[in-house]
Amino acid sequence: xxAKAAQVPRLALKDISKRFPGVVANDRVSFAVPxxxxxxxxxxxxxxxxxxxxxxxxxxxxxxGQIVFDGQPVRIGSPREARALGIxxxxxxxxxxxxxxxxxNIALGMDNPPPRRELEARVRAVLESYGLALDPxxxxxxxxxxxxxxxxxxxxxxxxxxxLIMDEPTSVLTxxxxxxxxxxxxxxxDEGCSxxxxxxxxxxxxxxxxxxxxxxxGKVVASCDPRDESARSMAELMIGGSxxxxxxxxxxxxxxxxxxxxxxxxxxxxxxxxxxKDVSFSVRSGEIFGIAGVAxxxxxxxxxxxxxxxxxxxxxxxxxxxxxxxxxSVGARRRAxxxxxxxxxxxxxxxxxxxxxxxxxxxxxxxxxxxxxGLIRSRAAKNYAxxxxxxxxxxxxxxxxxxxxxxGGNLQKYVMGREIMxxxxxxxxxxxxWGVDAGAAGFIRQAMIDLVAKxxxxxxxxxxxxxxxxxxxxxxxxxxxxxxEPMDVKGISIERVGLLMGGIHGASPEGDAxxxxxxxxxxxxxxx
Amino acid sequence: MNFDLLVAILMTIAGAATPLLIAGLGELVxxxxxVLNLGVEGMMLIGAVTxxxxxxxxxxxVIGLVAAMLAAAAAALIFAFLVLTLMANQVATGLALxxxxxxxxxLIGAPFVGITTPTLGLLFPHALTDTPLLRLIFGHSPLVxxxxxxxxxxxxxxxxxxxxxxxxxxxxxxxxxHAIGYPVLLVRYLAVLFGGxxxxxxxxxxxxxxxxxxxxxxxxxxxxxxxxxxxxxxxRPGRMLAGAYLFGLVIxxxxxxxxxxxxILAPEFLAALPYIATIVVLAVISAAKRGGTNAPACLGKPxxxxx
Numbered sequence: 001x002x003a004k005a006a007q008v009p010r011l012a013l014k015d016i017s018k019r020f021p022g023v024v025a026n027d028r029v030s031f032a033v034p035x036x037x038x039x040x041x042x043x044x045x046x047x048x049x050x051x052x053x054x055x056x057x058x059x060x061x062x063x064x065g066q067i068v069f070d071g072q073p074v075r076i077g078s079p080r081e082a083r084a085l086g087i088x089x090x091x092x093x094x095x096x097x098x099x100x101x102x103x104x105n106i107a108l109g110m111d112n113p114p115p116r117r118e119l120e121a122r123v124r125a126v127l128e129s130y131g132l133a134l135d136p137x138x139x140x141x142x143x144x145x146x147x148x149x150x151x152x153x154x155x156x157x158x159x160x161x162x163x164l165i166m167d168e169p170t171s172v173l174t175x176x177x178x179x180x181x182x183x184x185x186x187x188x189x190d191e192g193c194s195x196x197x198x199x200x201x202x203x204x205x206x207x208x209x210x211x212x213x214x215x216x217x218g219k220v221v222a223s224c225d226p227r228d229e230s231a232r233s234m235a236e237l238m239i240g241g242s243x244x245x246x247x248x249x250x251x252x253x254x255x256x257x258x259x260x261x262x263x264x265x266x267x268x269x270x271x272x273x274x275x276x277k278d279v280s281f282s283v284r285s286g287e288i289f290g291i292a293g294v295a296x297x298x299x300x301x302x303x304x305x306x307x308x309x310x311x312x313x314x315x316x317x318x319x320x321x322x323x324x325x326x327x328x329s330v331g332a333r334r335r336a337x338x339x340x341x342x343x344x345x346x347x348x349x350x351x352x353x354x355x356x357x358x359x360x361x362x363x364x365x366x367x368x369x370x371x372x373x374g375l376i377r378s379r380a381a382k383n384y385a386x387x388x389x390x391x392x393x394x395x396x397x398x399x400x401x402x403x404x405x406x407x408g409g410n411l412q413k414y415v416m417g418r419e420i421m422x423x424x425x426x427x428x429x430x431x432x433x434w435g436v437d438a439g440a441a442g443f444i445r446q447a448m449i450d451l452v453a454k455x456x457x458x459x460x461x462x463x464x465x466x467x468x469x470x471x472x473x474x475x476x477x478x479x480x481x482x483x484x485e486p487m488d489v490k491g492i493s494i495e496r497v498g499l500l501m502g503g504i505h506g507a508s509p510e511g512d513a514x515x516x517x518x519x520x521x522x523x524x525x526x527x528x
Numbered sequence: 529m530n531f532d533l534l535v536a537i538l539m540t541i542a543g544a545a546t547p548l549l550i551a552g553l554g555e556l557v558x559x560x561x562x563v564l565n566l567g568v569e570g571m572m573l574i575g576a577v578t579x580x581x582x583x584x585x586x587x588x589x590v591i592g593l594v595a596a597m598l599a600a601a602a603a604a605l606i607f608a609f610l611v612l613t614l615m616a617n618q619v620a621t622g623l624a625l626x627x628x629x630x631x632x633x634x635l636i637g638a639p640f641v642g643i644t645t646p647t648l649g650l651l652f653p654h655a656l657t658d659t660p661l662l663r664l665i666f667g668h669s670p671l672v673x674x675x676x677x678x679x680x681x682x683x684x685x686x687x688x689x690x691x692x693x694x695x696x697x698x699x700x701x702x703x704x705x706h707a708i709g710y711p712v713l714l715v716r717y718l719a720v721l722f723g724g725x726x727x728x729x730x731x732x733x734x735x736x737x738x739x740x741x742x743x744x745x746x747x748x749x750x751x752x753x754x755x756x757x758x759x760x761x762x763x764r765p766g767r768m769l770a771g772a773y774l775f776g777l778v779i780x781x782x783x784x785x786x787x788x789x790x791x792i793l794a795p796e797f798l799a800a801l802p803y804i805a806t807i808v809v810l811a812v813i814s815a816a817k818r819g820g821t822n823a824p825a826c827l828g829k830p831x832x833x834x835x
Contacts, residue, residue: 078709079707080709082709083709095701095703095705095708096701096704097697097701097705098700098701099700100696104693107693108693108697108710109708
């Protein structure tokens with residue numbers, strides 16, 4: 001009997017269908033996740049994964065089909081019912097309340113939270129045992145993406161789920177943290193918890209998952225054992241075609257140092273922002289320079305200071321081809337050839353309620369002549385937007401589509417295209433491929449490589465170390481607002497980079513060598 | 529200034545502040561849930577006239593009080609149905625509710641103009657109000673004590689209870705609250721009903737306590753001050769108490785100045801003082817606050833349960 005029970009899958013989906021006006025998001029999707037298994041759900045953006053997990057978690061109702069949980073057909077009408085069954089979920093787009101504290105957010109995600117103090121003790125215990133750094137009393141709006149994600153993870157883990165759905169959980173963690181998360185997930189799986197793992201990082205899926213279901217266009221197109229597949233073969237199953245390689249960058253095409261940042265300092269936004277301390281680096285023509293680091297270590301501040309969004313209290317110098325820009329406005333910087341794209345595409349890089357043409361106007365009006373004498377040249381804006389859509393194969397109905405109607409990956413392609421097609425001398429971007437599927441990510445990376453091939457330089461701020469290693473010529477690690485020495489990516493030690501990243505949030509003493517002692521402590525923690 | 533006069537002034541301040549406090553706390557809860565109900569003035573008038581009519585007809589002011597709350601809550605229910613279920617524009621609907629309340633209260637109240645009514649008595653026996661000091665402590669209408677308890681209760685509810693946490697969550701991010709599985713619309717319905725009941729109570733404070741009579745537009749725009757007080761208080765009940773008494777002071781100054789024959793400034797200016805103070809205070813608050821104002825992020829946005 002017991003042996004038989006073990007054979008019953010934890011979760012079985014039978015012919016799940018969901019239609020939205022104009023699209024079939026899920027078309028008779030069936031697969032099963034055994035108890036204690038880590039099962040990958042793979043697919044490009046828009047393949048229907050998100051809809052499917054929303055159905056499993058009770059956020060949306062399926063039009064057709066059946067969910068069987070632990071052998072029992074169930075009807076999951078709400079996330080509360082899902083949690084009651086033992087289904088936990090870590091969302092890709094966090095369901096967090098900005099003006100509330102971490103603890104309040106966690107309490108809101110639980111059905112029967114214990115009293116405040118007890119909850120705090122339990123949260124601290126979970127944070128400790130899974131090695132996640134987070135202050136339960138901070139307000140969410142002061143947290144970085146990575147820290148926010150930790151709230152979601154803790155929230156789900158506190159419920160002792162028997163099925164945990166994870167939507168892109170590792171995109172903002174250091175290699176050590178990813179390894180720790182995997183250890184945690186494997187431990188959970190050993191304890192009998194099933195995990196439905198959604199990720200674009202195929203080598204992670206290879207390392208973690210025992211089975212995978214691949215979706216395309218709302219249908220299950222394949223299932224496989226990721227350990228027997230190559231990352232490439234899975235990517236090709238996902239996109240339903242062959243994957244293009246990034247063109248090799250030819251060596252030794254670097255020119256002069258064009259973009260030089262020297263001793264740049266800026267106070268953090270009170271009360272919780274990270275101060276930038278004495279940041280220096282230079283980027284040569286034809287070079288892609290990476291800035292790695294765990295979320296919340298000054299990346300947003302650095303981007304804001306480089307783009308010109310933040311001017312108050314900034315000291316140091318920032319030159320492009322010898323021209324001093326540290327006190328120049330955003331517009332002046334753009335005219336000088338310094339383009340930038342921030343991390344948050346919806347609401348920061350683009351205005352969701354405005355059309356793509358209007359969004360083109362926002363950052364490209366001067367360089368592309370989209371306005372003259374204070375008047376908008378609508379046709380030019382439309383043409384430029386259309387050019388971007390065409391060149392970056394953005395899936396949109398046209399320049400008149402609202403930015404908010406695009407999927408995350410498509411909007412990111414559009415934003416990147418909007419900046420790159422202005423032919424900037426320097427492009428500063430943050431998280432250029434966050435939450436973007438493999439095909440689109442490759443495309444965006446290739447576009448950056450093509451840009452530097454024309455003699456421009458690119459600064460990429462990213463928490464995705466693999467991306468930086470694939471893309472960059474040199475990289476440095478940002479840690480509590482300080483930038484490490486740049487390192488050549490060729491022959492770089494991933495361990496060393498990871499340790500530089502991981503020293504963060506520790507009790508790093510102010511001093512001459514702020515990174516190393518904390519990094520050592522972190523290393524000791526891992527080996528312990 | 530003798531002590532008696534001071535006590536009299538303090539009592540007047542409490543009297544003027546109480547309806548602002550009650551209506552303001554109601555609106556504060558409504559706004560914390562993410563709904564902007566600009567119909568406070570209308571609901572206060574409906575409460576005022578219903579309370580007066582029922583108290584006069586039955587002879588029991590307490591029944592009038594309950595009827596006032598029910599009637600104003602019923603008006604709030606119409607508002608809630610329009611803005612929450614039908615997703616009408618909250619600002620326009622709130623304004624319409626005020627116009628509706630003004631009109632309907634004048635209609636219902638027409639037969640009651642010029643009549644007096646049994647008023648709501650004091651809470652404590654007269655023996656306790658012999659000296660001025662005792663009067664200051666025990667000599668208020670029950671609603672004054674109620675408003676103070678309500679302040680503490682609303683603070684406690686919002687900050688210490690789970691239901692309050694959920695209500696704030698719904699006002700902060702309706703979509704996230706929905707994603708977690710909270711009934712956004714239900715929470716908002718309940719908040720709006722509570723706000724309506726409190727506005728009704730505040731309204732009948734005018735017709736059953738302050739001036740035991742009915743006249744058209746009896747509340748004279750105080751509902752608008754209550755709404756402004758919510759912003760003034762930056763959505764915090766404690767500050768709402770301070771704000772209401774500050775405005776009580778301003779209103780009392782106007783009355784006292786008139787009574788004392790103070791005629792350096794035009795009486796119209798004095799009458800306008802509370803409203804001018806509202807504008808000044810809001811401007812100062814906005815200038816003093818850099819960054820977050822503690823306003824609920826979803827205030828006034830309609831919520832459609834889809835994704």
